[in-house]
Amino acid sequence: MPSERYSGIYQDLKEKIESGVYKPQTFLPSETMLSARFKCSRGTVRRAIAMLAEDSYVQSIHGKGVVVIYREPPANRFAFGEIETMREAFARNGRDYRTKVLEFTTLTVDRRLSRKTGFSEGEEVYFIQRLRLLDGEPVILDNNFFLTRIIPGLTPEIAEQSVYDYLEKELGDTIVTTKRVLTVEEPTEMDEKVMDLSDCHAMAVVTSETYNAEGEMFEYTQSRHKPKYFSFYTVARRKHAYSADRNQ
Amino acid sequence: MPSERYSGIYQDLKEKIESGVYKPQTFLPSETMLSARFKCSRGTVRRAIAMLAEDSYVQSIHGKGVVVIYREPPANRFAFGEIETMREAFARNGRDYRTKVLEFTTLTVDRRLSRKTGFSEGEEVYFIQRLRLLDGEPVILDNNFFLTRIIPGLTPEIAEQSVYDYLEKELGDTIVTTKRVLTVEEPTEMDEKVMDLSDCHAMAVVTSETYNAEGEMFEYTQSRHKPKYFSFYTVARRKHAYSADRNQ
DNA sequence: GCCGATTTGTCCGTATGTATC
DNA sequence: CGATACATACGGACAAATCGG
DSSP states (O other): OOOOHHHHHHHHHHHHHHTTSSOTTSBOOOHHHHHHHTTSOHHHHHHHHHHHHHTTSEEEETTTEEEEOOOOOOSSOOOTTSOOOHHHHHHHTTOOEEEEEEEEEEEEOOHHHHHHHOOOTTOEEEEEEEEEEETTEEEEEEEEEEETTTSTTOOHHHHHSOHHHIIIIISOOOEEEEEEEEEEEOOOHHHHHHHOOTTOOOEEEEEEEEEETTSOEEEEEEEEEOGGGOOEEEEEEOSSOOOOOOOO | OOOOHHHHHHHHHHHHHHTTSSOTTSBOOOHHHHHHHTTSOHHHHHHHHHHHHHTTSEEEETTTEEEEOOOOOOSSOOOTTSOOOHHHHHHHTTOOEEEEEEEEEEEEOOHHHHHHHOOOTTOEEEEEEEEEEETTEEEEEEEEEEETTTSTTOOHHHHHSOHHHIIIIISOOOEEEEEEEEEEEOOOHHHHHHHOOTTOOOEEEEEEEEEETTSOEEEEEEEEEOGGGOOEEEEEESTTOOOOOOOO
């Protein structure tokens, strides 16, 4: 549990912004004010503010202050910009959510699979194909490859629940980073067969690589989403915005 | 020009990782080692490392060290996880890229448009519709709404080039944050008419809100991409298990 | 245009806590 | 247990941007 000073302050400010104590387009109290209020150093306040900026809740302006840029997000949206499991995402939207395991095998990575997934040749992986059902309707077809070395003892029963929960709670490992590439592709025969596509002629495909706390990539996944239920949210911040020439 | 100590160190380490001096799955020299080598405080090194972690180049492991997790990204990919203009993205891929302005008008925001875009009622906006051509083929249909208040003096000629360049270079304003939502939708009549869709039956739709350095949302845009040329890359990190140290 | 007050940005040194080996 | 490495926090100093008088 992060009970450090800075995350407490981060939480506090975040809630105040969400509840409208600090309103959009207005400034937060100055860093020195806040550090006095929270009885901490300015550095600690700055860190909390940096986290809020990361979440696009605020933006710092040199010499002026910290503006609130938070806007109430539209409801019924999946925040795939963060890492959360399907379960978490759907639960948050209050829907009935089931998983059906279509395939559960182990494979040895050959050259072709290695090029596709980035795993080393000869590594052993679970291949799991799962269908995600929302209120009984198939919405996602997942193709997972997990390194057996990192996730020993995986079973179809666990796959039906949450692999991440198993990894974190049972094995004590931590998921840290996920890289994702999103494309739109034509449905495959498999998609047609299991997804009940009717009048939809494309799939949203999320290809992701997941790394644990050791920095090892242990998962390669391709998720094929039915467009109707697909939405992907992300925030980007400009890295090194150059200072403009004001000609004066 | 960011010639601060920490960005220099960040750049240096980044290049060493990209060029393979520090290889994946290996540890960087310890923070104390690096601070000695760069003749700076440990805090400054930590900040550079935090930035690399942000880029998913490295990951810190408490008590052990900092692992390199960088992997050569596949070529011909658009890094939409960051903010870059169409021009930048396409140029980076070495293709001929043109813009055709289909529509250029000013509107006053009414209730309907306000709900859609988030702009206040009564605000005045430019509405610009542009077709993006890659080697002569239409690939993106852009629908932009820009606040005239923030970007005065916009013309079709500028829209044909880069609005962001105009904003940053001429007006001295800076783009800082962009929020994006990605969905997959059926082609509209307009899409069919201008995009030459042939055997493609869906569009990748990116809806984005852009904020300037003052924290004001000045742009609302819907970009409709032909799937064939569409790819969206993003990185997510779990929770706020940050190794970031932005204070020192 | 200059000056001073305020505010954020950068950097340092130091101390202490905690995880790994 | 001790040595090493990262994590958190503090306080101080100075730079740079903004704004008002």
